[in-house]
Amino acid sequence: MIVRQQPNLFQLFFLVRGSVVQRIYPQALIIAGLSAAVVWAHHAYPGMVADFNSAPFAVLGIALSVFMGFRNSACYDRWWEARRHWGALICLSRNLSRQTLILRQPGDDPDASRRTLLTLAMAFAQSLVVHLRPGGGTDKVARRLPPETLARYNASRNPPEVLLAAMQAEIAALHRNGQLRDIPLQMLDRTLGEMAMVQAACERIRSTPVPFGYTLLLHRTAYVFCFLLPFGFANTLGWLTPFATALAAYTFFGLDALGSELEEPFGQLPNDLPIGALADTIEINLREALGKTDLPALPKPDNYILT
Structure with missing residues (x-):
């Protein structure tokens, strides 16, 4: 279990020990790399790369957040x-x-x-x-x-x-x-x-x-959402898309990883x-x-x- 004083604003952005960054940074980097490739392809080959309306992603993101909140609440x-x-x-x-x-x-x-x-x-x-x-x-x-x-x-x-x-x-x-x-x-x-x-x-x-069906559904939906997210924002955000999608991936995958730690409270991970x-x-x-x-x-x- 993490035992430390509340970090200040500067420490908040650079703390690694006890966070889930070490477990999820590969997924976040993959999403950022995919986003950069989508943005480049969108500008280089605009007729070949699909351009989705971003509105459905907002609705799906809200639904995914509610479902993830339910699972994390159960794990806590x-x-x-x-x-x-x-x-x-x-x-x-x-x-x-x-x-x-x-x-x-x-x-x-x-x-x-x-x-x-x-x-x-x-x-x-x-x-x-x-x-x-x-x-x-x-x-x-x-x-x-x-x-x-x-x-x-x-x-x-x-x-x-x-x-x-x-x-x-x-x-x-x-x-x-x-x-x-x-x-x-x-x-x-x-x-x-x-x-x-x-x-x-x-x-x-x-x-x-926690029933495996919840975890499986959450994993699948989070990955599909994050992989499709660049296509919805490449046209509106441009080269800010990799940063925005990496931040979304950090949030969703981080909450998922934290829920997995709390689900097994007797383990030896930092938050157990x-x-x-x-x-x-x-x-x-x-x-x-x-x-x-x-x-x-x-x-x-x-x-x-x-x-």
Whole structure:
């Protein structure tokens, strides 16, 4: 996710990091080159190059803008919903750290059960990152798990669920031993259930993209529109046509590329969610709740990008 101050007017026109220019400049250059060729041919061979009325392009451009706005709105809703769920997970983890204060018991290690639950909660947040963003390392998870839990984790097709089950087993054992009464059990069980709901919601977002028909129709219409645009303005704009069509291509293809990034909020593109940083924030919060003092700094953006 891009994290930076609002650029000034001069920076606004020269920023590349975090924009979609690097992904769409080939298409914009192709449209500009085609426009230059059309303008030249229009002047050199006026009888051979078709000259369209520009009015239909205005109508088609408005329709394409409305349709593109609809798709981008749907993609942003997915991005924002994913961010809300991760915000809820941060809140649930902090609630869990307070709720487990009731688990303090007399003995040599009065905080053993609380430490076990919060350590599993840290591992759950990190495992959810790996689960939603395949290809990441599992070292942040593996180092926090006992061997038997780690073996089940590695063998499972749904690793985060293994950690939630381990947390559930821990509080169930405390209840059976009489160390946890019914009402605190229900309170902790509700928190674990809400954490499971966050996981399920994120899995739903990841596995249910925007219908492919919308994307295909938008791609086709945008390309056809931009390829035909020079023929409609070569006669009226002359040699300004390449600039105008390149600007239109930048707008349409840029919005399309940005929508594609937001459609998959758990990826690693610049505008995707920084779920790795959010999981690290949860880990820092829970380690502080356990009384640890050797805490790392909160995640910071690298070259304006927080991952």
